[in-house]
Amino acid sequence: MLKLYNTASHKLEEFKPASEIVKIYTCGPTVYSYAHIGNLTAYIYWDLLIRLLRVNNYKIRRVLNLTDVGHLVSDGDEGEDKLEKGAAREGKTVYEVADFYIDAFMNDYRALELVEPEVLARATDYIDADIDAVDKMTENGFTYETTDGVYFDTSKFADYAKFAKLDLAGLQAGARVEFSGEKRNASDFAVWKFIQPGEKHAMRWDYLGRPGYPGWHLECSTIIDKEFGGPIDIHTGGVDHIPVHHTNEIAQYFAMTGRELSRFWLHCNFIMINNEKISKSLGNVYTLADLRERGFSPMDYKMWVLSGHYQGTRNFTFESLEAAKTRRLNWRNRIAESRQIEIDADSGFIQHLLEIIGNNLNSAEAFAVIDNTELSFEQWKKIDELFGLKLIADSPLISEKTQALVSAREEARKARDFTRADEIRDTLTAEGITVKDTSRGPIWQYLA
Ligand code: AMP
Numbered sequence: 061m062l063k064l065y066n067t068a069s070h071k072l073e074e075f076k077p078a079s080e081i082v083k084i085y086t087c088g089p090t091v092y093s094y095a096h097i098g099n100l101t102a103y104i105y106w107d108l109l110i111r112l113l114r115v116n117n118y119k120i121r122r123v124l125n126l127t128d129v130g131h132l133v134s135d136g137d138e139g140e141d142k143l144e145k146g147a148a149r150e151g152k153t154v155y156e157v158a159d160f161y162i163d164a165f166m167n168d169y170r171a172l173e174l175v176e177p178e179v180l181a182r183a184t185d186y187i188d189a190d191i192d193a194v195d196k197m198t199e200n201g202f203t204y205e206t207t208d209g210v211y212f213d214t215s216k217f218a219d220y221a222k223f224a225k226l227d228l229a230g231l232q233a234g235a236r237v238e239f240s241g242e243k244r245n246a247s248d249f250a251v252w253k254f255i256q257p258g259e260k261h262a263m264r265w266d267y268l269g270r271p272g273y274p275g276w277h278l279e280c281s282t283i284i285d286k287e288f289g290g291p292i293d294i295h296t297g298g299v300d301h302i303p304v305h306h307t308n309e310i311a312q313y314f315a316m317t318g319r320e321l322s323r324f325w326l327h328c329n330f331i332m333i334n335n336e337k338i339s340k341s342l343g344n345v346y347t348l349a350d351l352r353e354r355g356f357s358p359m360d361y362k363m364w365v366l367s368g369h370y371q372g373t374r375n376f377t378f379e380s381l382e383a384a385k386t387r388r389l390n391w392r393n394r395i396a397e398s399r400q401i402e403i404d405a406d407s408g409f410i411q412h413l414l415e416i417i418g419n420n421l422n423s424a425e426a427f428a429v430i431d432n433t434e435l436s437f438e439q440w441k442k443i444d445e446l447f448g449l450k451l452i453a454d455s456p457l458i459s460e461k462t463q464a465l466v467s468a469r470e471e472a473r474k475a476r477d478f479t480r481a482d483e484i485r486d487t488l489t490a491e492g493i494t495v496k497d498t499s500r501g502p503i504w505q506y507l508a
């Protein structure tokens with residue numbers, strides 16, 4: 061059984077797809093800079109969800125979007141477009157910036173062994189669909205025009221406050237001071253922005269007789285409508301998406317189709333670094349490249365992420381990353397051991413593990429149980445498949461020559477030729493191998 065915490069109902073619910081194929085949408089990155097390790101946590105948690113569904117024999121269609129237009133620096137409708145900002149910073153065109161950071165993101169994605177989505181949807185490939193969507197919402201009476209763009213009238217959607225339990229009256233009162241006058245309600249948002257004369261905005265499309273570009277929230281509703289042709293089973297994102305971005309996605313989708321966007325909504329929490337927010341001013345905006353420079357592989361980081369729960373606030377420290385790395389080395393050595401001696405393993409263990417993870421993706425508990433259970437090589441293969449940790453690939457058998465050295469060392473020990481045994485040990489150390497002497501004979505292990 062798979063139980064997931066559904067933000068829409070605020071409870072743990074049993075998950076079953078509505079049809080044969082599980083339809084999943086993941087809010088993706090805005091591609092204007094490198095992803096930091098906080099940004100990457102979401103894709104790691106959702107990768108576990110995908111892998112778990114796969115192991116449970118579900119067919120999956122997943123769409124991940126890449127935001128290359130329209131996401132302003134603020135969550136509201138003011139400020140610079142993030143892509144324009146990236147282009148100004150780097151002296152490149154917005155399209156060059158987007159291409160560059162899409163590549164960088166996909167490199168991280170692959171380095172983390174994340175299952176590729178069936179569809180990678182680039183926002184600028186859906187502009188015609190965005191325009192159709194705005195037309196549709198307007199036809200259905202959900203929008204109004206201002207000098208600044210086309211706005212969604214949130215008062216027209218009776219359930220607007222429901223998803224995030226918003227206090228709309230409080231929002232309205234709080235916003236009164238800075239209210240521009242043209243916006244009817246504080247929670248209204250742009251579905252299309254007009255480019256004012258003299259305003260610099262390289263990405264522009266003609267709509268309503270003027271140049272403009274889509275509001276950030278629009279792409280997700282449009283892409284889902286276009287790619288799935290109906291509501292989906294699971295929508296994922298970060299907790300910060302709940303009050304604005306996902307609330308607006310739901311409103312737009314309803315205005316376009318009269319339907320509920322998704323049955324399940326999953327949100328992962330933020331990580332802190334040394335108990336502080338990730339921010340440029342603190343100099344803690346680490347990327348995977350920064351971790352590599354300090355001697356940690358993307359798999360060590362994935363191990364760290366999965367050792368906690370997606371809904372918990374996590375505190376990242378390099379000590380805890382070191383612990384994750386050590387744990388992974390320990391697992392690799394247990395894999396090596398399982399290939400050298402017969403392990404008396406419980407044949408029901410994988411089923412037990414799937415039940416643990418099936419309880420709202422409890423990888424933290426699953427890891428603890430793995431730490432304390434004897435496992436066969438076949439079981440390790442399944443575990444590797446389930447978490448995508450490259451455990452088997454990074455645990456190769458030693459060469460025949462090295463194996464011969466291990467045997468020669470044992471011979472020397474038996475003959476009480478300890479000088480020779482120590483010499484061989486040094487040779488093995490240079491090859492990154494150590495030997496543990498056990499009651500079942502010598503067992504080789506990796507040093508790193
Ligand atoms: P940003 O580029 O900072 O707007 O972040 C993009 C997305 O990454 C956000 O919408 C969050 O969902 C996610 N994110 C940002 N910071 C963190 C963090 N510290 N921990 C987890 N997720 C984060």
Ligand code: ZN
Pocket residue numbers: 086087088280305309
């Ligand atoms: Zn989205």
